[in-house]
Ligand SMILES: Nc1ncnc2c1ncn2[C@@H]1O[C@H](COP(=O)(O)OP(=O)(O)OP(=O)(O)O)[C@@H](O)[C@H]1O
């Protein structure tokens with residue numbers, strides 16, 4: 313069994329895998345990550361491997377302690393990935409984006425793919441049919457948009473994510489919801505339509521904490537898979553074992 317851990321910007325997510333199947337999932341905060349992982353390992357005694365991808369404040373050293381009872385692999389830029397990285401600054405490319413690109417290649421071979429991760433940030437990553445990773449875009453995620461509007465103004469309240477009633481916000485809160493939600497929806501649909509100008513066919517994968525909320529509101533029909541990053545960790549782990 314494999315325990316895959318995704319250290320995000322806000323939260324840590326984990327899943328226990330038996331081959332490609334998720335047996336159980338977890339979400340926890342950084343402050344008690346060690347205790348949480350200990351508990352998972354207690355419950356799933358057959359976990360023999362731990363794989364970690366981090367864009368957050370935890371690094372390799374934070375996971376060394378688990379090396380006594382598990383084989384720990386902390387994914388780094390030095391690993392081999394199943395794509396050709398054409399990013400001009402490959403060393404600064406976020407590990408979550410690299411894992412998503414790897415998952416797209418391994419799960420959707422021989423096609424153009426656009427991965428959209430709607431988490432703390434919304435990231436766009438494009439890997440073409442020849443497995444060239446080209447790059448994409450980074451923009452603020454939904455929660456970040458609400459917080460930015462509140463934190464950088466004197467009068468805007470901090471609101472919880474909610475569906476706007478209309479494109480035309482008729483109150484402060486409706487204006488904020490329309491700006492954040494309709495703004496993000498138009499952004500995502502806009503990006504997809506721009507990519508369509510350059511590539512006639514591509515597979516779109518939408519993931520992240522806001523994937524389901526966004527998927528049903530987009531004009532483009534796309535399938536949301538909130539677990540795509542965790543599943544990609546499992547696929548990348550198997551790729552590594554095959555290629556080692
Ligand atoms: N309990 C929660 N805490 C934070 N965000 C949440 C929560 N529940 C839902 N969300 C939504 O998920 C989004 C954050 O996505 P996600 O959980 O994937 O981010 P993350 O943990 O920081 O990971 P990453 O850094 O990989 O994006 C927020 O915009 C928010 O709307």
Ligand SMILES: CC(C)(CO)[C@@H](O)C(=O)NCCC(=O)O
Nearest residue numbers: 367404405406407408409433450
């Ligand atoms: C963009 C985020 C914050 C999204 O989690 C992460 O992928 C990251 O820190 N990236 C580094 C910059 C880059 O990907 O070019």
Ligand SMILES: [K+]
Nearest residue numbers: 429431432433
């Ligand atoms: K993200």
